Amino acid sequence: MTNPLTSVPIRAARWSAAHPWRAILGWLALVIVAVGLAAAVPTQETTDADYRLGESGRADQLISEAGLSEPDSEVVLITGEPAAADAAAADLVAAMTAVDGVEAVAEPQWSPDRSALLVAIRLAEDGEGRDSDDEASVAPLQAATKDVAAAHPDVSLRQSGDLSLDVAIDERVGEDLASAEIISLPVTLVLMLVAFGALIAAGLPVLLAATSVAATIGISAPLSHLVHADSTVTSMIVLIGMAVGVDYSLFYLKREREERAKGRSTIDAVEIAAQTSGHSILVSGGAVIASMAGLFLMGDTTFNSLAVGSILVVAIAVLGSITVLPALLAGLGRWVDRPRVPLLWRLNSRIGRGGISRRLLSPVVAHPKVALLLAGAVVAALAVPALGMKTHSANLETLPASIPEVQTMRDVSAAFPSEGSVADVVVHADADQRDDVVAALERLDREAAATGSFVSTGEPVLTSADGRTSVLEISMPFEESDERVDDALRQLRDDLVPAAGLPNGAEHAVGGGPAESLDFVERQQERLPLIIGFVLLLTLVIMATTFRSLPVALVSTVLNLGSVGVAFGLMTLVFQHGWFESLLGFESSGFVIDWLPLFVLVVLVGLSMDYHVFVVSRIREYVDQGLPTRLAVQRGVADTAGVVTSAAAVMVSVFAIFATLSMLEMKMMGVALSAAILLDATLVRLVLLPAALVLLGERAWWPRRPVRPRGQLVVETDPAYDVHDPGFAGATHR
Known part of the structure; x- marks a missing residue:
């Protein structure tokens, strides 16, 4: 029985190859209509009300409704x-x-x-x-x-x-992102030239990724009226869209060229690429979408916006990869390898054989236990610092001092020191209870100051014109990022305000900037385990369903968790403890900006699944042809090493550009993702994955055992492989 998931890319490729102009014009129409939507429908951006969260959000709402907001x-x-x-x-x-x-x-x-x-x-x-x-x-x-x-x-x-x-901050962010986008495009094109050695082949992945991004940005405009668009969502779309769009095209195009090199016709090569790489694209696209969907569990407007944008761009990139790309390949035929860049073409031919990776794999396959222990120890050592990670919202100290307005505000704070961080105690009651509310808040001001955790501002209690809402500003003699601020806020909320003697029926809430940060961090700490579990469980289900193997699914999930741990550990070492400050051009704030761990988690899990699915699919392909697992692992990893290296190089280079930007959030994201993906594509996929599968042997495919073909030679004649390799001992006539 044909797997429906496998048949989708095959049917799409057959139709597109048979009707290339229809597929190409259809894609162009989609992009043009989408861009037109962006011009016709204004984007609905988020408002301050969208960011309200928890008790601080309720306090802000009460202040706003009462007309007591500070101008x-x-x-x-x-x-x-x-x-x-x-x-x-x-x-x-x-x-x-x-x-x-x-x-x-x-x-x-x-x-x-x-x-x-x-x-x-x-x-x-x-x-x-x-x-x-x-x-x-x-x-x-x-x-x-x-x-x-x-x-x-x-x-x-x-x-x-x-x-x-x-x-000033918006201008700097815009300049940084524009710089990153301008640099990333030629860098990606150069990497594609190295990967293919031909201009047309190098340009196709970049073109498909760029049009996918353009279509997504256009469609996002009307969608923003359902889920308001955060200011960072366009950058997210560009970031994710270029990464997956290039990778998907790379997987498909590499396999099509490989099959043509074996003597197959263009149409046959496209169909085989659809059956193999096309299937991997659908699976990895589903894994990325599932991972990004985990952002919805946070219940935060920023993450909701990022989830919508990333899911949409991945879906469109998948659609283009299984429709317009086969049409272009069928239409171009062997012209896809023209014009060739002589030096790069020869270099590509050598790298494409996977010679380097086979040399690295030999000791891993020969000594899988040692390789697993050593690589696992490295991953664990890099992940351990994450256990001490501290998170806090971005503040004045996390902004680059090179922005004149930032340095001015820092100088103002130094020359005119305030009492510290400020909290707002908001009380909403009946108008006839106004005097009782004011008296209770004044008493609260004195009692809070007596604890030593608060300082009275000396400002009177503000009351709205209708007498229903009253606000007391109370200070804490600590910097906003000081841990004692959170302890003081919890004391204020849990003990001091309830004991203040407010009238019966009065509603109260503690808000202000520090309270907003505390509410966000607590919400993230509460839901992060749920989101991690959700993402990893969906990854496990997708892998188990795709490969019909529980051990492979479990190995994939554990490896993803290890990669996430490394990313978190590196963020902690670099940005919390200040490693490489001078090299990266920043000053450590002593914490990781609160929204980044969750963002890095879903992006890393999603993107790392791209080449993971591609590698395991090739291994499974060889297993189904009759090779023993040890040899299938060795050949599968070696065959895909060039593609994985190229795909990872694109991701690492793009994210590394973000590590050079001035905004600390961008720098944190760039360092974490580029370093983690580099380690994931090398140590994890070239050592941990093959070592684990070799140790599992045939048990790796439980409960569905591979069916060994009988009466055929299971090893193809291929001069790129050493027939004297010990791994070939199990490959014989059956």
Whole structure:
């Protein structure tokens, strides 16, 4: 009985090869329509309300509904000789007061050591004289600061704040991502040239990946009205789309060329590639989609958006790989290997034989126990540091100091030290209970300060116009990333607020920036084991169903878990403990940014399944031809080594580019993924996987034992393999 999953790529390839122009024009129509959708339907981006989570989210909602939200503000730091600084500050106050959209300008304030002067500007809410766009809103203020600075060249005026800082960060992120995308395209093309040695063959994977990304970005626009698009989703689509799009085309094209080299016609070669590599593409695509679906379990708007974008781009890349790629191969025929680059063509021919990998595999196959123990020890050693990983939300200290607004805000914090991190205690009650609520919050302020974990701000309790919502700001004398902040917040929520004597029926919630970070970390810690279990279980089910082997599925799952452990361990060593700070150009914050472990988990598991499925499929292919498992492993891994190396090289190079960017989140992601995929494609797939399968032997395919063909020679004549290799001892006439 034909496996439906295997028949899908075969039927798609046959139809596409028989109707190449229809398939190609259909693909182009899909891309054009998708791009048109993006132009016609505006993308619905996430709002602040989308990010509300837990108790802090409820507190923010109550504050917003009561009209008690703090307006955006800007600050200008003035340094220089005191008299000149005072004169510049006076001119600045006058200039800022005249700017549309400014609600108030505070009196200039000297720092305690009189080394700097600060002017604070409070902006009006949207619709009250200011533009709703941050960049347009802050531009007049920056112009005013620049004019005053030009009139007072003897002092320094530097501006930062809610809007200017956000605009500067967005600009830097955009510059970083644009730089990464510009560099990654030629790097990928060069790697494809090395892999194929011919321009057309090298260009096809890049072209298919790029069109898959374009189609996904277009389709994502209308989908964003169902699941709002996070600002990072486009970068995620480009990242994942280029990686899987190139890999899938690489697998398919390599197998088609291999079959043509054996003398088969183009149509036959395409069909065999569909039956083998096409099937692997469907399986690995399903594994990536299943892995990315685990992000939905987090229940967070950012992860929901990333899940939708990544699932969509993988699905479109799979569709293109099993439809338009066979059509292009059938239409081009042997022209796919033209024009050849002489040196690269000869180099590719040599590498394609898998000579290097066979030499590495020989000791692994000969001594599988030793290889498994040594490689396993390396993986375990790299993963152990993950047990001490600390996570926290990104803050001012994780931003690059090369952004002027970031450095200005750091200097403001140093010159004008505040009491520390601030929490908001929000109470919602009946209007006639207002006095009781205010009295309880004032009592809470005193009792919290008496614990030593809090400091009274001295600010009065704010109450909404309708008298139903009251807010107390309370400070903690610690830096935001200090572990004592979390302990103080838990004490406030669990003990102090419930004991404050609030009126019966009053609703309360503790919010603020530190509380939001705590809620996110606790949600992630609560759900991360569930997500890991979900992703690994789905991986196990997919592998067991595909190869009808429980041992292979278990080995695959354990290896994936090891790769994830390595990624987490490397993130901890590099970014929490500060390894290679000077080399990578960053300053350790002492923690890993909270959203990255989960993101790295699903991306790594998904992408590593690409070449894992490809390798195991080739091994199974040889087993089904009658080779013993030891020899099937040796030949299967050697045959696919060139493809896996090329696929991993694309992923590693793209992610390594992100490790050179200035934003710490991008750097963390790039280091973790590039290093883990490099180790996964070498140590895991060339040592651990073959060693484990060789040790399992025929038991690796339980409960379905391979059926050995009788009456045929199971070893093909191939000069690339050494017939005197001990592994060939079990290959005889049967």
